[in-house]
Amino acid sequence: MSKLSETVSKIKKIDYSLAEKTQKRLDNLTKPQGSLGRLEEFAKQMVEITGAESPSLKNKVIFTMAADHGVVDEGVSAFPKEVTAQMVYNFLRGGAGINVLANHVGARVVVVDMGVAEEIQKSKVKNQNFKDKKINLGTKNFVKGPAMTKDEAIKSIEAGIEVFEEELRKGIDIVGTGDMGIGNTTPSSAIAAVVTGRAVEEVTGRGTGVDDKTLSNKIRVIKKAIEVNRSDPKDGIDVLSKVGGFEIGGLAGIILGAASKRIPVVIDGFISGAAALVAYSIEPKTKDYMIAAHCSVERGHRIVLNYIGLKPVLDLDLRLGEGTGAALAMSIVEAGVKILTQMATFEGAGVSERRGT
Amino acid sequence: MSKLSETVSKIKKIDYSLAEKTQKRLDNLTKPQGSLGRLEEFAKQMVEITGAESPSLKNKVIFTMAADHGVVDEGVSAFPKEVTAQMVYNFLRGGAGINVLANHVGARVVVVDMGVAEEIQKSKVKNQNFKDKKINLGTKNFVKGPAMTKDEAIKSIEAGIEVFEEELRKGIDIVGTGDMGIGNTTPSSAIAAVVTGRAVEEVTGRGTGVDDKTLSNKIRVIKKAIEVNRSDPKDGIDVLSKVGGFEIGGLAGIILGAASKRIPVVIDGFISGAAALVAYSIEPKTKDYMIAAHCSVERGHRIVLNYIGLKPVLDLDLRLGEGTGAALAMSIVEAGVKILTQMATFEGAGVSERRGT
Numbered sequence: 001m002s003k004l005s006e007t008v009s010k011i012k013k014i015d016y017s018l019a020e021k022t023q024k025r026l027d028n029l030t031k032p033q034g035s036l037g038r039l040e041e042f043a044k045q046m047v048e049i050t051g052a053e054s055p056s057l058k059n060k061v062i063f064t065m066a067a068d069h070g071v072v073d074e075g076v077s078a079f080p081k082e083v084t085a086q087m088v089y090n091f092l093r094g095g096a097g098i099n100v101l102a103n104h105v106g107a108r109v110v111v112v113d114m115g116v117a118e119e120i121q122k123s124k125v126k127n128q129n130f131k132d133k134k135i136n137l138g139t140k141n142f143v144k145g146p147a148m149t150k151d152e153a154i155k156s157i158e159a160g161i162e163v164f165e166e167e168l169r170k171g172i173d174i175v176g177t178g179d180m181g182i183g184n185t186t187p188s189s190a191i192a193a194v195v196t197g198r199a200v201e202e203v204t205g206r207g208t209g210v211d212d213k214t215l216s217n218k219i220r221v222i223k224k225a226i227e228v229n230r231s232d233p234k235d236g237i238d239v240l241s242k243v244g245g246f247e248i249g250g251l252a253g254i255i256l257g258a259a260s261k262r263i264p265v266v267i268d269g270f271i272s273g274a275a276a277l278v279a280y281s282i283e284p285k286t287k288d289y290m291i292a293a294h295c296s297v298e299r300g301h302r303i304v305l306n307y308i309g310l311k312p313v314l315d316l317d318l319r320l321g322e323g324t325g326a327a328l329a330m331s332i333v334e335a336g337v338k339i340l341t342q343m344a345t346f347e348g349a350g351v352s353e354r355r356g357t
Numbered sequence: 358m359s360k361l362s363e364t365v366s367k368i369k370k371i372d373y374s375l376a377e378k379t380q381k382r383l384d385n386l387t388k389p390q391g392s393l394g395r396l397e398e399f400a401k402q403m404v405e406i407t408g409a410e411s412p413s414l415k416n417k418v419i420f421t422m423a424a425d426h427g428v429v430d431e432g433v434s435a436f437p438k439e440v441t442a443q444m445v446y447n448f449l450r451g452g453a454g455i456n457v458l459a460n461h462v463g464a465r466v467v468v469v470d471m472g473v474a475e476e477i478q479k480s481k482v483k484n485q486n487f488k489d490k491k492i493n494l495g496t497k498n499f500v501k502g503p504a505m506t507k508d509e510a511i512k513s514i515e516a517g518i519e520v521f522e523e524e525l526r527k528g529i530d531i532v533g534t535g536d537m538g539i540g541n542t543t544p545s546s547a548i549a550a551v552v553t554g555r556a557v558e559e560v561t562g563r564g565t566g567v568d569d570k571t572l573s574n575k576i577r578v579i580k581k582a583i584e585v586n587r588s589d590p591k592d593g594i595d596v597l598s599k600v601g602g603f604e605i606g607g608l609a610g611i612i613l614g615a616a617s618k619r620i621p622v623v624i625d626g627f628i629s630g631a632a633a634l635v636a637y638s639i640e641p642k643t644k645d646y647m648i649a650a651h652c653s654v655e656r657g658h659r660i661v662l663n664y665i666g667l668k669p670v671l672d673l674d675l676r677l678g679e680g681t682g683a684a685l686a687m688s689i690v691e692a693g694v695k696i697l698t699q700m701a702t703f704e705g706a707g708v709s710e711r712r713g714t
Contacts, residue, residue, distance in 0.1 A: 030444065030447050030452060030453055030454070031453075031454050032435070032564075032565035032566050032676070032677065033566060034566070035566075035675070035676045035677040036454060036675060036677055036681065037654060037674025037675045037676065038673040038674050038675075039673060039675070078389070078711045078712060079709070079710075079711050079712070080712060082709055083708055083709050086706070086707060086708040087387065087708060089706070089707070090387050090701060090706040093701070093706070095387060095700060095701025095705070095706050096387055096388075096700065096701065096706075097386075097387075097388050097393060097696060097700060100692075100695050100696055100699045101692055101695075101696075103695075103699075104688075104691070104692045104695055105692075208389035208392070209389050209390060209392075209711070297394065313673075314671070314689075315672065316394050316670075316689070317395050318392070318393060318395075318396070319394065320388050320389065320392040320393055324393065328689060328692060331461075332671075332673070332685060334461070335457075335458055335461050335462075335685060338458075338461055339454060339457055339458075342457045342460075343452060343453065343454060343456075343457055344447055344450070344452025344453065348452070349443070349446070349447040349452045349453075350446070351440055351443040351444060351447055352436070352439055352440050352443060353436075354435045354565065354566070355435060355436070355437060
């Protein structure tokens with residue numbers, strides 16, 4: 001059995017039977033019933049996912065996966081392609097947005113080269129949180145044919161699973177997804193359009209901030225790519241290979257790997273959402289292991305979240321990616337778990353319960 | 358000059374002139390311009406409030422103020438009155454929701470007895486984070502006349518200012534407001550109705566979770582109280598004295614005190630919102646020092662936020678009070694400041710900027 005099918009076969013339904021018991025425990029804490037709203041929901045979900053009565057989310061890890069995209073040749077991004085590699089070095093030196101926010105919430109960032117278009121110089125790296133899983137030097141321009149071979153698509157997902165499993169040995173209680181790849185809102189919009197069946201215009205936004213002219217070009221490019229590639233909307237691997245990206249495949253692998261080990265996974269923004277669509281179409285049970293970090297400014301993100309059935313934790317007009325929203329959201333989820341595990345009960349604190357009305 | 362008028366006279370407009378310069382610095386960091394959305398706004402607001410180019414929000418303090426309410430005699434709450442004092446002990450032992458969440462974000466909780474209906478036993482307390490500023494043993498039932506005298510209203514606000522100034526000596530970079538008081542959504546709804554001019558039904562919710570019958574009684578009680586007391590909607594002190602509460606006055610004092618010292622203040626939920634209405638009606642310039650932590654489930658909270666002109670940071674279906682939403686939100690605001698102060702610049706990180714389009 002392949003790594004991928006072995007992993008998928010291990011993904012089980014989460015244990016819904018624990019919800020009622022957990023809610024009873026929450027109701028016994030010194031607060032009006034249900035008054036901590038979504039924090040209580042997060043606590044229940046974490047119990048259901050992990051099967052632990054009192055889970056801990058101490059070990060927080062964000063996987064920031066980087067890759068390049070051949071479709072950038074079509075002029076779909078406001079930034080030049082070399083920025084992908086430059087940002088990988090920035091991540092490894094700790095100067096990027098994700099480093100600051102991960103540090104703020106006590107999370108570790110693992111940076112993965114899934115397919116950056118140049119070699120990351122090992123001499124410049126010297127960082128134990130870097131993983132080289134390069135599938136290829138960027139995808140092909142998918143306006144002219146598939147972004148990658150089917151074999152590469154599977155390899156990218158399996159590389160994500162491998163990275164997850166390698167890092168799991170160091171301890172992971174909750175995972176966040178993150179991405180870096182100049183041009184990667186273009187494959188993400190293409191995936192969103194194909195899988196959800198919505199019009200390209202509805203799921204295509206300005207990415208890093210393109211102008212009107214570049215946006216209409218981007219929409220035209222995506223439409224053409226979908227027409228040229230004719231992928232099967234129900235086959236996540238086919239969609240990934242035709243109009244995807246290596247970091248998107250890797251993140252789908254992270255999601256599948258985490259679900260197979262009953263570890264909750266916080267999905268960052270639009271690109272991570274496209275990876276979630278791929279993982280979800282491979283195995284819909286992954287949905288219950290997902291927490292949507294936030295609702296991105298990027299047009300189409302809400303459509304992706306609604307398609308899977310996820311309600312975002314935050315809404316802060318973010319559109320950076322890298323896992324920045326995931327970092328902030330995982331801290332909120334952790335807060336919910338601490339409510340369950342650290343608050344006093346009515347009896348323990350000598351507080352009167354509500355009157356029987 | 359009284360403590361109150363002295364404090365109010367020190368509240369200055371925030372320094373809007375710093376916004377442009379700060380945005381330029383943000384635009385020079387290794388991310389697409391504006392891509393961290395509201396985090397960037399928070400960073401700018403903190404610079405404008407403090408006047409510091411690179412503010413730090415390390416010292417986070419939440420003031421959880423407790424008091425009782427005579428109007429509880431009218432059967433407006435699902436919990437018995439003695440819970441207010443019981444929860445004060447719970448706060449001081451660290452078992453309440455606010456303790457868990459403040460601890461999660463690295464904030465200190467200062468618990469203040471503003472008017473609990475029984476004496477807090479000092480022998481049970483032994484906690485340096487407890488302040489006794491009791492104005493009276495709870496307010497009077499405001500269906501029958503004013504909740505407190507005008508003198509008590511001023512004293513409660515001044516006590517809040519005093520508490521803030523006492524704690525400021527230990528170091529405060531950002532403040533959160535929090536409340537505890539069985540029945541205190543009733544005065545808060547009354548204040549909201551009087552100040553905003555909206556119908557009582559629109560600003561009255563279920564508090565700790567009352568049933569339909571108790572809710573209609575609560576609405577009837579508030580309408581009667583407003584009719585009996587005829588307060589001046591433009592005079593925050595008059596409104597506070599007629600239909601307010603001691604913890605609401607104390608929190609208004611915290612807000613005024615913080616603004617007078619150029620310290621940002623994170624407003625928690627509905628009761629803190631009522632306190633913000635009082636502070637805002639005394640001095641509208643306080644608005645710029647406020648951050649709305651979240652949008653509460655409590656009906657009327659959004660009306661209060663819109664009236665002042667505040668956009669909440671979080672929306673997590675919270676309705677506990679105590680400062681729980683403020684704790685989570687202040688950590689998000691701090692994240693925004695760290696973006697400004699800790700991220701690498703394009704030049705520093707050797708990352709190419711966007712193409713001139």
